[in-house]
Amino acid sequence: MNFIGTIKLVIRTLLARKGRSFLTILGIVIGVAGVIIIIALGAGAQSLVLGQVTKLGTNLLNVQPGKSNEKGPPSQAFGIVVTTLTKEDADALKDQSRVPHASGVMGSVQGSDTVVWQNKDTDVAYQGVQSTYTNIVSLTMEQGRFIDEKEDRGAANVIVIGSQVRDELFGSDINPIGQVVKIKSVPFEVIGVVAKRGSFMFQNQDKQAYIPLSIAQKQLLGINYLQAIIIKVDSTDNVDQTISDVTQVLSERHRIKRAEDEDFTVRNIADAIKIFTTVTDALRLFLIAMASIALLVGGIGILNIMMVTVAERTREIGLRKAVGATNRAVRNQFLFESGFLTLLGGVAGIIIGAVVSYLVALGARFAGLDWAFVISWWSVFLAVGVSIITGVIFGIYPALKASKLNPIDALRYE
Amino acid sequence: MALIKVQNLTKDYVNEDVVTSVLHGVSFSIESGEFVAIMGPSGSGKSTLMHVLSFLDRLTSGTYEFEGRDTGSFDDEYLAELRNERIGFVFQSFNLLARTTVLDNVKLPLIYSKKKDYEILAKKALEAVGLSHRLSYYTNQISGGEKQRVAIARALVNDPAVIFADEPTGNLDSKSGNTVMSILQRLNDEGRTIILVTHETDTAKHAKRIIRIRDGNIVSDEKVKDRTIAAADKELIK
Structure with missing residues (x-):
């Protein structure tokens, strides 16, 4: 029997058992x-x-307290607090003779709390920053201005708020500039509103607020160390040079002689990207392994059903052989049947998978994330290929079993 | 040249080291165009003989020449081809495919052949058994007699050298059985070789020659003197 004849026969057989065919392929789907x-x-x-990370530019350096493995996550991730990085360190790095390629240096701390204005309040993630912040990250001000150098040095009680914070506290009628809001009873005068920025690194930037570093440290967090120093390098070519300059300055200041004793880590964004990809790749591999187990279980389901099918259709196989079906024709019929079933399952799975992924992307965009809907061709080919191969592999045994039946034994089978 | 020639044919079944001998060396030959009934009580070995003759099973010893050629060296593939092109089967239990139309059932042997005109050949075969009006019926929608006529059409469709009919009337009422026998007789009149296997003398008498088997041996092989001619079904005459 030819190829098309076999396909037609298989389709007809499967259509005659719609319910079972559907249940058979569910695992594969x-x-x-x-x-x-x-x-x-x-x-x-x-x-x-x-x-988002690349939007920041790849010529940013991040100095974090604590030594950490080059490729591993920072030590804060493990809950270790290292207090040796200070504002004075950040100031030392501003010395152009020591770190000539740093075009912006800023110490930073972060926290989150409730900000109150009159009888209204909302949660904010605040960042204690220095006036050099604007040299490092480009901000568009919708109203007012950013924290200036004098306010930075003098630890003035001023605050720059995100557009959503403004909307939630003041609505659209009240001009927020000059109003006094309170965080932990500490008053802050609103001096600026940052234009809408959307989300970044899963943080809603419009729910943020910026206050001078010192006041954040002393009055809100009660600490005297920094959580990070951010350095912008004037050009990507000078990143490596700057890393070694920064390392040298900080080592001197912390009286560290050997590299393995360093109590800080200098990372650039490129490294961070590498770490991020390593972590997500590993996670993805793990999840694909889980999905593969589902495929394997689906394949065993196919094997099981094909065995039942062959047993059930023994007389039919006998008849086919009696009227001239060769062993090969019978084997192909059953092999095609399982292969076709799993192909069907694969296609259905791809459609469902694509729809779900699309809905997630839609939801993410609705939530303000710049989420791309990506169905890569290789994943489609992989899925189709794996499902057909599953069908063929798990179909081989039942198909061979069917093809080797003696015609007269098969015909007499009860 | 005889169509079928067997000499000292034996068939043993081996089941868990127990050898059961079913045929103990039978010899006969059948010419093209004959209508032979192989008759015997159940357990006599008549069905086994038919299975060996029709290439559904292999002999244990002896020789079997089909159309002048010794079949001993034929491989499975070639036997499948012979069953497809030279042999037609009619079974007691019809063995039609369920959930399949009459026409598609008749086409079945053709899809394993090298022929192309499935549709025309299948319709011609159904016309020969008077079922042109049932083409698109499903096999569960027709009567037992009609089922057996579909089976005859299926046996006929590839223009075989010989049709084997194994108790073709066994599951039918006498009227339907008569119709089936009349079709077989007509096909024989048209020159086709028919080998009928039955345990009923009445049925066997429709043939021209009866080979009687008992306990795996041929006990008689003679021409039928008072042959029964089945009354052709009215439906088929018109």
Whole structure:
């Protein structure tokens, strides 16, 4: 029997058992949909974060307290607080003779709290920054201005708020500039509103507020160390030079002689991207392994059903052989049947996976994230390929079993 | 040249080291155009003989020449081809495909052949058994007699050298059985070789020659003197 004849026969057989065919492929559908969703969401999330990080520019350096492995996550991730990085360190790095390629240096701390104006309040993530912040990150002010050098040095009680904070506290009628808001009973005069920025690194930037570093440290957080020093390098070519300059200055200041004793870590964004990709790749691999188990289980389901089918249709196989079907024709019929079933499952899985990924992307965009809907061709080919191969592999045994039946034994089978 | 020639044919079944001998060396030959009934009580070995003759099973010893060629060296592939092109089967239990139309059932042997005109050949075969009006019926929508006629059309469709009919009337009422026998007789009149397997003398008498088997041996092989001619079904005459 030829190829098209076999396909027609297989389709007719499967259509005659719609319900069972559907249940048979359910495992494959779930497995394939899982693979597609995981790959699509992984790609979407990765492109989102990478896109935002690269938007910052790759010539940013981040000095963090505590020594950490080059490729591992920073030590803060493990809950270790290292207090040796100070505002004086940041000031020392501003010395152009020591760190000539630093075009902006800023110490920073972060916290979150409730900001109150009259009888209204809202939660904010505040960042204690220095006036050099605007040299490092480009901000567009919607109203007023950013913290200036005098306010930075004098630890003035001023605050710059995100547009959403403004909307929630003041609405659209009241001019926020000059109003006094309170965080932990500490009064701050609003001096500026940052234009809408959307989300960045899963943080809603419009719910942020900026206050001078010293006041954040002393009055809000009660600490005297920094959580990070951010340095902008004038050009990407000078990143490596600047890392070694920064390391040298800080080592001298902290009286560190050997590299392994360093109590700080200088990272550049490129490194951060590498770490991020390593982590997400590992996570994705793990999830794909889980989805593969679903595929395997689906394959065993196929094996099981094909065995039942062959047993059930023994007389039919006998008849086919009696009227001239060769062993090969019978084997192909059953092999095609399982292969076609899983192909169907694969296609259904891809469609479901794509729809779910699309809905997630839609939801993410609705939430203000710049989420890309990516279904990569290789994941589609992988899914289709794996599902057909699953069908063929798990179909081989039942198909061979069917083809080797003795015609007269098969015909007499009860 | 005989169509079928067997000499000292034996068939043993081996089941868990127990050897059961079913045929103990039978010899006969059948010419093209004959209508032979192989008759015997159940357990006599008549069905086994038919299975060996029709390439559904292999002999244990002896020789079997089909159309002048020794079949001993034929491989599975070639036997499948012979079953497809040279042999037609009619079974007691019809063995039609469920959930499949009459026409598609008749086409079945053709899809394993090299022929192309499935539709025309299948319709011609159904016309020969008077079922042109049932083409698109499903096999569960027709009567037992009609089912057996579909089976005959299926046996006929590839223009075989010989049709084997294994108790073709066994599951039918006498009227339907008569119709089936009349079709077989007509096909024989048209020159086709028919080998009928039955345990009923009445049925066997429709043939021209009866080979009687008992306990795996041929006990008699003679021409039928008072042959029964089945009354052709009215439906088929018109």
